Amino acid sequence: MTTNALTQLLEKxxxxxxxxxxRLMTLVERDGREVGAIxxxxxxxxxxxxxxxxxGPPGAGKSSVVDCLAALMRKTGxxxxxxxxxxxxxxxxxxxxxxxxxxxxxxxxxxxxxxSMATRGSHGGxxxxxxxxxxxxxxxxxxxxxxxxxxxxxxxxxxMGTTDTVIVIxxxxxxxxxxxxxxxxxxxxxxxxxxxxxxxxxxxxLTELNLMLELKYSGRSPSESAQPxxxxxxxxxxxxxxxxxxxxxxxxxxxxxxxxxxxxLDRRRxxxxxxxxxxxxEYEVRRRLTAxxxxxxxxxxxxxxxxxxxxxxxxxxxxxxxxxxxRTGG
Amino acid sequence: MTTNALTQLLEKxxxxxxxxxxRLMTLVERDGREVGAIxxxxxxxxxxxxxxxxxGPPGAGKSSVVDCLAALMRKTGxxxxxxxxxxxxxxxxxxxxxxxxxxxxxxxxxxxxxxSMATRGSHGGxxxxxxxxxxxxxxxxxxxxxxxxxxxxxxxxxxMGTTDTVIVIxxxxxxxxxxxxxxxxxxxxxxxxxxxxxxxxxxxxLTELNLMLELKYSGRSPSESAQPxxxxxxxxxxxxxxxxxxxxxxxxxxxxxxxxxxxxLDRRRxxxxxxxxxxxxEYEVRRRLTAxxxxxxxxxxxxxxxxxxxxxxxxxxxxxxxxxxxRTGG
Numbered sequence: 001m002t003t004n005a006l007t008q009l010l011e012k013x014x015x016x017x018x019x020x021x022x023r024l025m026t027l028v029e030r031d032g033r034e035v036g037a038i039x040x041x042x043x044x045x046x047x048x049x050x051x052x053x054x055x056g057p058p059g060a061g062k063s064s065v066v067d068c069l070a071a072l073m074r075k076t077g078x079x080x081x082x083x084x085x086x087x088x089x090x091x092x093x094x095x096x097x098x099x100x101x102x103x104x105x106x107x108x109x110x111x112x113x114x115x116s117m118a119t120r121g122s123h124g125g126x127x128x129x130x131x132x133x134x135x136x137x138x139x140x141x142x143x144x145x146x147x148x149x150x151x152x153x154x155x156x157x158x159x160m161g162t163t164d165t166v167i168v169i170x171x172x173x174x175x176x177x178x179x180x181x182x183x184x185x186x187x188x189x190x191x192x193x194x195x196x197x198x199x200x201x202x203x204x205x206l207t208e209l210n211l212m213l214e215l216k217y218s219g220r221s222p223s224e225s226a227q228p229x230x231x232x233x234x235x236x237x238x239x240x241x242x243x244x245x246x247x248x249x250x251x252x253x254x255x256x257x258x259x260x261x262x263x264x265l266d267r268r269r270x271x272x273x274x275x276x277x278x279x280x281x282e283y284e285v286r287r288r289l290t291a292x293x294x295x296x297x298x299x300x301x302x303x304x305x306x307x308x309x310x311x312x313x314x315x316x317x318x319x320x321x322x323x324x325x326x327r328t329g330g
Numbered sequence: 331m332t333t334n335a336l337t338q339l340l341e342k343x344x345x346x347x348x349x350x351x352x353r354l355m356t357l358v359e360r361d362g363r364e365v366g367a368i369x370x371x372x373x374x375x376x377x378x379x380x381x382x383x384x385x386g387p388p389g390a391g392k393s394s395v396v397d398c399l400a401a402l403m404r405k406t407g408x409x410x411x412x413x414x415x416x417x418x419x420x421x422x423x424x425x426x427x428x429x430x431x432x433x434x435x436x437x438x439x440x441x442x443x444x445x446s447m448a449t450r451g452s453h454g455g456x457x458x459x460x461x462x463x464x465x466x467x468x469x470x471x472x473x474x475x476x477x478x479x480x481x482x483x484x485x486x487x488x489x490m491g492t493t494d495t496v497i498v499i500x501x502x503x504x505x506x507x508x509x510x511x512x513x514x515x516x517x518x519x520x521x522x523x524x525x526x527x528x529x530x531x532x533x534x535x536l537t538e539l540n541l542m543l544e545l546k547y548s549g550r551s552p553s554e555s556a557q558p559x560x561x562x563x564x565x566x567x568x569x570x571x572x573x574x575x576x577x578x579x580x581x582x583x584x585x586x587x588x589x590x591x592x593x594x595l596d597r598r599r600x601x602x603x604x605x606x607x608x609x610x611x612e613y614e615v616r617r618r619l620t621a622x623x624x625x626x627x628x629x630x631x632x633x634x635x636x637x638x639x640x641x642x643x644x645x646x647x648x649x650x651x652x653x654x655x656x657r658t659g660g
Contacts, residue, residue, distance in 0.1 A: 036644045043642040086427055270637040277636045278619060280647040282612040289608060289653070306602040306607045312373040314366045317610040321618070328652075 001027070001034055001109045010041050013140050018113060021140050025115055026130040031125065031287075035256050040134065042139035047269065049081070049138035050256055055156055055185075061171045061195040063206035064150050064239035065248070070112050072249045073144050082114045083130060087158070113137065120145040127158040128283055131276065134162065158279075162272055164265060165255045167248070168208075169193045172201035186212065189232060189252050197236035197244070209234045230258050274321030288326055299325050331357070331364055340371050343470050348443060353408050355445055355651065358462040361455065361617075369462065372469035377599065379411070379468035380586055381475045383493035385486055385515075390499045391525040392478050394569035395578070402443050402579045403474050410445045411467030411475040413460060415489070445465065449626075457488040458613055461606065488609075490518050492602055494595060495585045497578070499523045502531035516542065519562060521581050527566035527574070539564045560588050618656055629655050 001009075046316050052069075063084070070080045115137075117130055130147065137145045147163055149156040160166050168189040169270050194205050213232055218230075235253050237244030256277035259265035292299050302319060305311040320326065331339075342350035357364050359530030382399075384392050393414070400410045445467075447460055460477065467475045477493055479486040490496050500521040524535050543562055550559075563581050589595035622629050632649060635641040650656065 036648065039642045039644040043639070043645075045641055052416050145339055170467070251527040269639070273639060273643065276638045277633065277643040277646050278616050281615055281619060281650055283614055284647050284651060285615050289611060303604055303607065307604045309373070309377055309603060312369045313603065313607040313610040314369040315373075316607050317614050318366065320611055321614060321657075326651055326656065 003037070006034055006037055007041075010038070013136070014045070016141070018110070021136060023111065025131050025133050027130045028136060030119070031129065035132065035176055039135065044137060045139040046135055047138070049142050050165070051134060051138070051147065051163040052065070052252060053147050053149070053160040053166040053188075054169065055149045055160055055166065055188075056169035056195075057171070058150050060171045061239045062150070062169050065167070065169060065193065065195065065237070065245070066146050066148050068239055068242055068245040069146065069249060069252075072245060074109065074111050075163045078111075078143035079141065080112045081134075081140070081142035082112065082148065083137070083145065084116045084148045085126070085130060085150065086116070113140075113142065118260070125283075126153045128279065130155075131160050131162050157184060157188065157279075162276070164259060164268065165190045165252055167191045167193060169195050170205060171196045172199045172205050186216065190230065190255050191248070192232060192234040193244070193248060194234065195237050195239055197238055202236065206234055206236060228258075228262050230255065230264075246276050285326055288328075289320070292325060296325055298323070333367070336364055336367055337371075338406050340368070343466070344375070346471070347396035347441070351443065351466060352445075354466050355463050358466065359447070359459045361459065364463065369465065372465060375469040376465055378470070379472050380495070381464060381468070381477065381493040382582060383490040383496040383518075383621060384476060384478045384482075384499065385490055385496065385497035385518075386525075388480050390501045391569045392480070392499050392516070395499055395523065395525065395567070396476050396478050396496070397567055398572055398575040399476065399579060399582075401436045402575060404439065404441050408441075409471065410442045411470070411472035412442065412478065413463055413467070414444070414446045414474065414478045415456070415460060415480065416485070423531045424653060443470075443472065455613070458609065460485075460489050461492050487518065492606070494598065495520045495582055497521045497582070498523050500535060501526045502529045503554075516546065520560065521578070522562060522564040522584050523567050523574070523578060524564065525567050525569055527568055527612060532566065533598060536564055536566060558588075558592050559624075560585065560594075596618070603615075615656055617649070626655055628653070 009020050009024060013024055024038060028038060054066055056062055066082060069081065073080050115133060117126065117133065134145055134147060147159055149159055166188045168185045168191070170192065174196070192209050194202055194209070196202070197206075204329075213234070217229070235244055235247055235251060238246060239245060256265075259268070289299070293303055294300065299320070302311065302316050306313055306316045339350050339354060341410065343354055346370075354368060358368060358461050384396055386392055396414075397411055400412065403410050432451070445463055447463065464475055464477060477489055479489055496518045498515045498521070500515075500522065502524065524532055526532070539543055543564070547559070565574055565577055565581060566656070567578060569575060586595075621630070623633055624630065629650070632641065632646050635645045
């Protein structure tokens with residue numbers, strides 16, 4: 001794509017073209033040569049959207065929650081972007097849930113833009129692409145960007161780490177508190193929702209989550225306790241019946257106010273950009289090495305020696321970093 | 331540690347000292363300056379051990395299976411190394427299962443060496459440390475090295491990817507086949523075990539796994555089908571009662587023979603060493619950048635500009651790779 005065509009596309013996006021936004025997302029997903037120029041161009045417009053991560057086990061009703069929240073956000077006149085990461089079947093390559101009807105009530109509403117991402121392929125590539133797609137939604141002027149992820153793998157945790165507020169949705173069947181801790185959900189949640197709260201075990205799960213949070217607070221050091229602390233709410237909900245959704249939206253707004261008033265929003269975003277830089281360098285290093293593995297004779301030889309077990313990866317890594325092979329793009 | 335002391339330690343390890351082995355593992359876990367020298371020194375001795383990955387959801391009985399397999403391996407006169415990755419509580423930092431009694435029957439047997447790894451901290455660090463600990467066990471002359479991981483996060487999948495045979499252990503309560511696919515277990519399993527097979531739903535799970543495998547085989551292209559294929563066995567077991575364990579050990583030996591006869595062992599190990607090199611470079615790049623973030627003024631400024639949102643990570647990443655900042659250790 002020519003620089004001129006790209007500039008036009010970016011202009012169209014900033015004046016509200018959904019087609020331009022979708023095309024830019026595809027470019028970013030493909031990780032082509034335009035990505036650098038796109039991200040550089042949109043950088044000054046970033047940081048206006050408030051981003052919300054929504055995660056939890058499969059079947060927790062995340063899509064219904066996103067659906068209800070989008071409706072409530074639209075009622076306040078705000079625009080919404082949604083990024084959904086779908087699981088793929090590992091051997092067919094097709095999206096398992098690709099055929100489900102998503103966000104039906106919003107399909108015709110211009111104020112809600114929905115993008116599904118495939119989880120297929122990608123070693124760190126999906127997390128990177130998702131973060132860049134969130135940026136495009138931010139740059140396009142969306143007030144809220146919601147990111148829905150299934151499960152809690154490293155990619156999902158990475159993506160959640162880039163959002164301002166993280167909502168963890170559980171269902172009574174999701175298992176006990178120990179599972180929640182093991183999955184690392186305790187560390188990332190700003191708001192807990194126990195969905196399908198009419199089912200057996202919902203009350204037990206609510207109690208257990210509250211107990212675990214008390215344990216977490218009581219474990220804080222005196223210096224930590226002196227600072228203003230966000231008290232993580234545990235909400236009961238039935239998203240399919242639109243129960244508890246107004247309370248959830250209010251909790252999101254409370255958290256947003258808390259982040260702004262304490263300066264945490266700024267601190268979090270700074271730490272996040274720094275981490276994004278490190279990931280970006282790692283990602284680019286792998287990309288360049290893979291591209292040059294077949295074109296740079298010295299590198300080809302070194303990789304061959306490592307794969308034969310003749311040179312250990314640690315020594316080879318030091319050699320690569322001392323050489324200039326990473327300095328030019330592949 | 332002096333080079334001399336390190337050489338002595340390595341010599342002691344190769345003559346069977348468990349104390350030396352344990353000390354080297356600690357050095358490798360801490361990722362100090364000695365790691366390079368250690369890995370370089372042991373490189374010529376690697377590849378003799380046959381490595382077995384054992385994974386599955388919490389409570390599937392993985393430790394009991396490892397326990398039984400170790401006993402069977404010892405009966406054939408072979409030596410055994412076990413690496414167990416324990417989940418940590420995200421807020422106490424303590425190992426949740428640290429107090430369970432592990433491998434009780436082998437505690438006094440010199441032929442079985444057991445190492446528990448903490449999952450705490452580490453962004454990619456645990457996977458790296460685990461792989462290096464496996465290498466030490468290999469270099470120390472163990473015939474079999476078993477690696478037990480809880481759950482199926484990216485770290486666990488990474489570690490499983492470095493073993494020769496992967497055993498996935500499920501229990502009837504573990505959920506349906508879709509969950510197995512979503513967790514990526516279908517892709518990595520060489521052998522399936524349905525443990526606690528006396529429980530309700532065991533037969534259904536066995537049938538379902540077999541059906542999923544048939545589906546997988548039938549989806550193969552003609553060229554794939556022409557090659558000799560490993561037929562993934564689905565075994566029923568009750569590890570605590572030592573039922574099905576001999577069959578499991580036989581399946582492992584069959585898989586080992588299959589890998590040797592088809593040349594797959596060599597191909598897998600080559601691909602693995604190559605991937606290890608890429609991970610190692612990524613890891614070292616992050617380590618150097620983090621170390622230099624506070625000592626290299628140009629880098630400090632650039633990182634600050636990125637965290638303020640003034641320079642986008644993509645542009646900054648290109649600048650870092652063009653500079654010489656990565657060329658020297660931090």
